[in-house]
Amino acid sequence: MNPLLACTGLSMRFGGLIALDNLDLEAREGEILGLVGPNGSGKTTLFNVLTGIYRPSAGTITFAGENIIGGTPQEIHRRGIARTFQRSRLCLDLSVFDNIMIGNHTALRLDFFYNLLHRRAFSRDYEMWRDRAAEMLQALNPSLVCRMFRPVGDLSMIDRRRVEICRALVSRPRLLLLDEPSAGMTHDETRQLMDEITASRMSGGSLTVILIEHEMEVIRRSTSRCVVLNFGRKLCEGDYAHVVADPQVQEAYLGKELE
Amino acid sequence: MDLLLQYCINGLMLGMMYALVAVGFTLFFGVLDVIVFSHGDTVMIGSFAGLATYWWLHAFYPALALGWVALLVLMAAAVTVAFLGVIVADTMIVPLRKGPALNTLLATMMLGTVLRESIRLFFPDGSNPQTFPALLPGWSWSSGNLTLRFDNLVLFCGGVLIIFLIHMIINRTRLGMAIRAVAQDEEAARIMGVNYRFVVLATFALGSVVAAFAGVMNGLYYSEINFGVGLLLGAIGFSSAVIGGLGNIYGAILGGFIFALLQTLGAVAVPFASAYKDVFAFGAVIVLMAWRPTGLIAELSSQRV
Amino acid sequence: MNRVAVFFSGLPGCILPALLLLAWSSFFLTAEDQISVFLSLISLAACVIVAVRMRWGNVLRDSIAAHERLWDACLIAIMLALLVLFREDHYSLFLLGTIMAYATAVMGLNVQLGYAGVLNFSCASFFGVGGYTAAMLMAGTGLPPLLTLPLGGAIAALTGCVLLLPVLRTSGHYAALVTMAFALLFRVFLDVSEWFGGPQGIPVAPLTIAGLDFSRGISWGDTEFSFYLKYDLLLLLVLCLAYSLTRRLERSWIGLALDAVRSDEVASACFGINIQRWKITAFTLGNFLSGLAGALYAMMLAYISPANFTFADSLLFLSILLLGGIGNIQGVLVATVLVVIIPEKFQVIQEYRYLIYSALVLLMIVFRPVGLLPRKPRVYTGNPA
Numbered sequence: 001m002n003p004l005l006a007c008t009g010l011s012m013r014f015g016g017l018i019a020l021d022n023l024d025l026e027a028r029e030g031e032i033l034g035l036v037g038p039n040g041s042g043k044t045t046l047f048n049v050l051t052g053i054y055r056p057s058a059g060t061i062t063f064a065g066e067n068i069i070g071g072t073p074q075e076i077h078r079r080g081i082a083r084t085f086q087r088s089r090l091c092l093d094l095s096v097f098d099n100i101m102i103g104n105h106t107a108l109r110l111d112f113f114y115n116l117l118h119r120r121a122f123s124r125d126y127e128m129w130r131d132r133a134a135e136m137l138q139a140l141n142p143s144l145v146c147r148m149f150r151p152v153g154d155l156s157m158i159d160r161r162r163v164e165i166c167r168a169l170v171s172r173p174r175l176l177l178l179d180e181p182s183a184g185m186t187h188d189e190t191r192q193l194m195d196e197i198t199a200s201r202m203s204g205g206s207l208t209v210i211l212i213e214h215e216m217e218v219i220r221r222s223t224s225r226c227v228v229l230n231f232g233r234k235l236c237e238g239d240y241a242h243v244v245a246d247p248q249v250q251e252a253y254l255g256k257e258l259e
Numbered sequence: 260m261d262l263l264l265q266y267c268i269n270g271l272m273l274g275m276m277y278a279l280v281a282v283g284f285t286l287f288f289g290v291l292d293v294i295v296f297s298h299g300d301t302v303m304i305g306s307f308a309g310l311a312t313y314w315w316l317h318a319f320y321p322a323l324a325l326g327w328v329a330l331l332v333l334m335a336a337a338v339t340v341a342f343l344g345v346i347v348a349d350t351m352i353v354p355l356r357k358g359p360a361l362n363t364l365l366a367t368m369m370l371g372t373v374l375r376e377s378i379r380l381f382f383p384d385g386s387n388p389q390t391f392p393a394l395l396p397g398w399s400w401s402s403g404n405l406t407l408r409f410d411n412l413v414l415f416c417g418g419v420l421i422i423f424l425i426h427m428i429i430n431r432t433r434l435g436m437a438i439r440a441v442a443q444d445e446e447a448a449r450i451m452g453v454n455y456r457f458v459v460l461a462t463f464a465l466g467s468v469v470a471a472f473a474g475v476m477n478g479l480y481y482s483e484i485n486f487g488v489g490l491l492l493g494a495i496g497f498s499s500a501v502i503g504g505l506g507n508i509y510g511a512i513l514g515g516f517i518f519a520l521l522q523t524l525g526a527v528a529v530p531f532a533s534a535y536k537d538v539f540a541f542g543a544v545i546v547l548m549a550w551r552p553t554g555l556i557a558e559l560s561s562q563r564v
Numbered sequence: 565m566n567r568v569a570v571f572f573s574g575l576p577g578c579i580l581p582a583l584l585l586l587a588w589s590s591f592f593l594t595a596e597d598q599i600s601v602f603l604s605l606i607s608l609a610a611c612v613i614v615a616v617r618m619r620w621g622n623v624l625r626d627s628i629a630a631h632e633r634l635w636d637a638c639l640i641a642i643m644l645a646l647l648v649l650f651r652e653d654h655y656s657l658f659l660l661g662t663i664m665a666y667a668t669a670v671m672g673l674n675v676q677l678g679y680a681g682v683l684n685f686s687c688a689s690f691f692g693v694g695g696y697t698a699a700m701l702m703a704g705t706g707l708p709p710l711l712t713l714p715l716g717g718a719i720a721a722l723t724g725c726v727l728l729l730p731v732l733r734t735s736g737h738y739a740a741l742v743t744m745a746f747a748l749l750f751r752v753f754l755d756v757s758e759w760f761g762g763p764q765g766i767p768v769a770p771l772t773i774a775g776l777d778f779s780r781g782i783s784w785g786d787t788e789f790s791f792y793l794k795y796d797l798l799l800l801l802v803l804c805l806a807y808s809l810t811r812r813l814e815r816s817w818i819g820l821a822l823d824a825v826r827s828d829e830v831a832s833a834c835f836g837i838n839i840q841r842w843k844i845t846a847f848t849l850g851n852f853l854s855g856l857a858g859a860l861y862a863m864m865l866a867y868i869s870p871a872n873f874t875f876a877d878s879l880l881f882l883s884i885l886l887l888g889g890i891g892n893i894q895g896v897l898v899a900t901v902l903v904v905i906i907p908e909k910f911q912v913i914q915e916y917r918y919l920i921y922s923a924l925v926l927l928m929i930v931f932r933p934v935g936l937l938p939r940k941p942r943v944y945t946g947n948p949a
């Protein structure tokens with residue numbers, strides 16, 4: 001079976017700094033791929049390259065059989081890649097519903113005639129999307145539904161993460177990139193959130209997920225396979241048990257034993 | 260040829276003045292990441308403080324030698340403006356840092372209006388242009404269309420000296436090191452034991468003293484001062500600092516001279532309408548921003564995602 | 565909630581404040597001596613303080629939100645009532661016209677800065693482009709006068725296109741500089757350009773629509789209506805259109821896209837939002853509104869000069885927006901009224917008005933940066949007028 005996403009020889013240099021170094025990576029249709037590595041090993045850079053924020057210095061990226069290098073973030077999103085951000089980038093002064101609809105931007109009608117003069121049709125559309133957003137929030141946290149028109153800034157950290165995930169999922173992407181969803185949350189909250197994501201994935205059909213995570217417990221429970229990065233290179237690849245046992249991985253995290 | 264040389268000399272004088280104003284803008288931006296737009300009016304206050312001192316000296320010590328008068332005028336202007344700068348920084352700009360950058364910009368624009376209006380209303384006959392006394396000997400040397408004035412030479416050399424002193428302060432003293440540390444990373448500098456508040460206030464005092472010199476220089480050069488000059492000087496200083504890349508002192512100095520060059524070019528290139536020189540200069544700034552969106556010497560910045 | 569609150573959350577919550585507002589403003593506008601001006605201001609301040617203390621503000625807001633159409637009608641009715649009341653008083657009618665023209669221009673600025681976050685320190689310049697366009701077109705061409713109004717807006721929007729490239733490429737302080745440079749350039753240009761009348765300015769021919777000359781008063785029976793009345797009515801129409809346009813824009817997917825661009829460009833781009841497109845839309849639309857307002861204002865003024873469109877005026881527009889609460893068009897209305905009327909009525913502070921006014925805005929930014937009426941999260945439906 002062809003992989004959904006395939007990167008070969010991917011490199012990203014910022015001046016003298018090599019953030020990604022000749023990286024090969026594959027994500028198969030429907031799997032949850034864990035991406036692990038110490039700070040500064042290039043995980044977030046990889047996401048930025050995949051979503052078109054940075055243009056890689058070398059290498060290829062194929063998504064669903066097509067090259068996506070050189071595409072703007074807008075085009076790449078249209079092809080079905082959505083993401084969340086390490087430091088949550090919600091619009092704090094906008095409401096929960098607004099934030100979710102930002103994720104749905106490509107499905108919205110944006111011509112002036114419709115938006116300004118055709119208010120009745122607009123209202124019908126709006127009600128449809130409101131119900132859809134409510135449905136998604138219901139699945140993650142029912143209490144969010146009645147707070148749908150409150151500013152996101154009023155919400156707790158875990159609820160903000162939930163909104164961020166709704167925003168990424170609302171456009172029904174084929175590939176979801178989750179950048180450290182557990183940052184700023186407790187263990188219990190993280191576990192709860194990941195269970196919710198896994199559950200919503202079950203109902204949503206075949207969604208592929210790449211997950212950056214420091215909590216190894218989360219990686220163990222949620223992912224089917226993981227890739228370990230260090231200094232922009234792939235250290236090893238395999239299932240959780242295999243990766244944890246790898247001496248190179250232990251060295252990267254804990255340092256080398258003095259001889 | 261003589262005329263061209265004269266343009267060059269005038270341009271250099273203007274450039275020096277603008278460079279001194281721009282240094283203040285860029286210093287404040289360096290330590291606080293804000294634009295203090297009232298800095299142009301600080302320059303204006305400097306020249307009025309100098310004028311008031313001159314009047315006072317003239318009334319009570321008419322026999323004082325001109326050199327002493329010049330020195331005292333300069334010192335009084337520097338002290339007044341440094342105080343003003345420190346007070347403004349401490350009460351207004353530091354507290355405003357929590358809000359969006361636009362608010363600081365707007366607030367300092369309003370402060371500029373307050374300063375301007377205060378001079379207009381409360382300085383004796385402040386709404387009219389005031390004659391600024393010639394504190395330097397009026398020797399000059401002419402040949403054809405070219406006039407070289409001694410006082411201009413002194414002012415220019417004074418400007419060079421000030422720039423050299425700033426360079427030394429920033430690069431060779433502990434205070435300069437602290438300023439550079441805060442500019443690079445405020446958080447880290449605090450942790451390493453830098454007295455943040457002191458450094459910020461000292462930077463404002465330093466920038467304001469330079470502004471005072473520019474103000475007195477402005478008065479001596481034009482031998483007339485006007486309450487409204489601060490707005491244009493502020494805009495020019497801001498433009499110069501931005502052209503040179505915000506936060507970069509040498510860039511700001513370069514930017515000041517570039518702006519003067521643009522004005523002079525405007526005056527030379529369209530001699531039938533030299534009034535258009537400011538239109539030309541600001542138009543060139545807009546074009547420059549379209550070409551190099553973060554100034555000629557780009558500000559080092561990265562966006563973390 | 566007590567019974568009074570329940571009572572006021574219904575229809576009376578809309579109508580009663582509207583009546584109070586009408587009574588107050590008619591008294592304020594007619595007040596001749598300084599004491600009554602002062603007393604009326606004090607009483608207004610007292611009302612506001614009591615209302616805030618008793619938490620009537622929320623009740624009032626909910627009531628207005630529930631009966632939006634009625635509230636809009638009330639506001640229009642107040643304005644019409646004031647116009648009828650002051651039908652012979654040139655000065656008051658001129659003030660009301662100024663308020664409406666400024667409010668329309670600030671609506672444009674609100675679309676730019678409040679929604680899309682595009683900095684514009686040259687709002688007054690685009691206002692001026694509209695004004696000068698009207699003057700030149702009326703003097704030099706045989707175009708129907710009514711057409712010069714939208715043309716004023718269109719030329720302002722086109723002029724803005726010159727700035728598009730630098731505005732799109734820069735951000736933050738660099739963007740501030742671009743528009744600031746334009747404002748200064750525009751002023752100096754008008755000052756030295758003989759074609760546009762130089763520092764003395766140029767006259768603007770009065771508007772005529774279908775043979776109706778706007779520079780003449782109307783006599784009807786034994787009352788003589790001021791000629792400003794016609795301009796005021798037209799300005800009211802333009803303001804209503806601008807208000808309705810801005811509000812519908814906010815409550816649509818376009819408004820959402822603009823807000824997204826303002827709050828986070830990187831995240832917006834990752835969700836497919838075309839940043840450049842929305843910035844261009846907002847900048848051009850805003851300039852159009854400013855230019856339109858400027859054209860009509862110039863006709864009402866009958867004579868314009870560069871001194872009407874300085875950098876200080878751009879700052880004035882910006883402070884109106886900031887004072888009212890960025891992004892809240894109701895706040896814009898309130899702030900425009902305050903900023904235009906209070907210095908005009910206070911003869912004592914006339915000389916000191918710029919000083920007092922800028923000091924007040926300064927204090928406002930330091931102590932209440934969100935403005936008088938901060939923007940609330942968006943509602944999409946409601947009854948857009």
